[in-house]
């Protein structure tokens with residue numbers, strides 16, 4: 132059994148054919164476009180990925196999973212509201228199912244990524260799973276279940292205010308975790324301090340991975356990365372003070388920074404903990420693939436909630 136999986140992020144749309152044991156067999160990526168164009172991009176990417184498979188491999192693809200941002204109605208496959216994409220009440224599953232000739236499951240991106248990270252970590256009974264990318268979000272697991280809240284949207288770690296005098300956030304407030312530690316916010320901050328984020332110059336950086344490498348010898352990059360670490364530490368400590376999770380597991384593209392993230396983050400949390408117990412923090416092996424893997428798993432799950 133194989134699935135076609137998509138992860139619709141703030142910067143890029145990733146698509147992949149995912150096989151058993153979460154092996155990514157073929158992958159592609161395009162820059163995220165807003166409005167209905169993004170749905171056409173997903174369909175076209177899906178057609179290309181399927182066309183690249185042998186007939187036997189193609190016959191094994193049994194479903195499509197789409198990890199989608201914003202407010203998602205999984206039962207109907209409709210995007211209720213995706214602010215960054217400019218979509219309101221837009222059918223996602225039905226038009227893709229028609230184009231690709233496969234059943235389509237649409238799921239909230241954080242839920243897909245966090246679910247995959249949590250399962251990959253051995254489904255711990257008590258954990259905070261953070262997904263660090265363009266946005267910052269988290270899912271808390273208590274007694275082996277995800278806490279979704281009455282809105283279904285619990286886990287907006289990125290919009291905890293950790294510095295009321297900090298930079299404006301996309302949500303309209305100031306000093307949210309995401310305004311310091313989201314990928315786009317970090318690159319904007321680096322540019323605002325005088326760093327070069329153009330991709331045409333040797334001095335330029337275009338991604339957080341480059342920022343982290345540069346932080347070893349570039350004071351501006353080091354400052355931005357340190358501010359992000361502090362914001363994450365304070366966000367995790369706030370959640371820790373309320374919920375005391377057994378552990379914190381980090382996934383998403385920024386978690387691919389590895390020790391350059393984990394070591395200073397743990398140190399910063401201990402420095403700033405006050406009376407709050409600091410839980411162990413570890414990295415998910417899924418990194419930036421978590422959304423794709425989660426979407427694929429849901430596509431291959433039993434057949435409810437499909438278009």
Ligand SMILES: [Zn+2]
Nearest residue numbers: 290300302307
């Ligand atoms: Zn915010």
